[in-house]
Amino acid sequence: GAVVSQHPSRVICKSGTSVKIECRSLDFQATTMFWYRQFPKQSLMLMATSNEGSKATYEQGVEKDKFLINHASLTLSTLTVTSAHPEDSSFYICSARAATSSYNEQFFGPGTRLTVL
């Protein structure tokens, strides 16, 4: 149980285009989903926290108008990178926390490798 999927796993796009990444909790309901970014040889950096049905909370330095997050249901959150540029190339990882969990374990997706040309 506790499986989180991401789609696509890998995407290459041209500079200036927008890219949407989906994160789904497959066998549990997730009231809270998190989006992280990881550059090569670095640790994960939290970008934003999203709760189902409400606006996402962004970390300092993360542009909310550039990284649009939607968490419309208890099993789906999306991250849209708008007007992507080469510096947005990174490994984007989502995680989900089960609605029924009394602890703080998060279940992570496999990640999406974004390359902006």
Next chain:
Amino acid sequence: DAKTTQPPSMDCAEGRAANLPCNHSTISGNEYVYWYRQIHSQGPQYIIHGLKNNETNEMASLIITEDRKSSTLILPHATLRDTAVYYCIVTKTSGSRLTFGEGTQLTVNP
């Protein structure tokens, strides 16, 4: 959340126990110790967590010192597939964010 300190890298022979230390001297009473690992180019995987008692599951054991200022993650019989970056994270219970440090790169050698 309390800050954690881990060695940047460790090596272990296949089949031996891997003991990964973590210092969290500023941990507060309501904070748990969580361990995650990340195999190269994959999302992190939850391993185990604990408050003050030692914990064991099918993946690992977690030993927390009595003063809770440090802990050790034990993989009893390391395999090559255990090669990963291991993150020790201290955080409160539900609702809190996970702050990832640099972790320990564990390399299991044949």
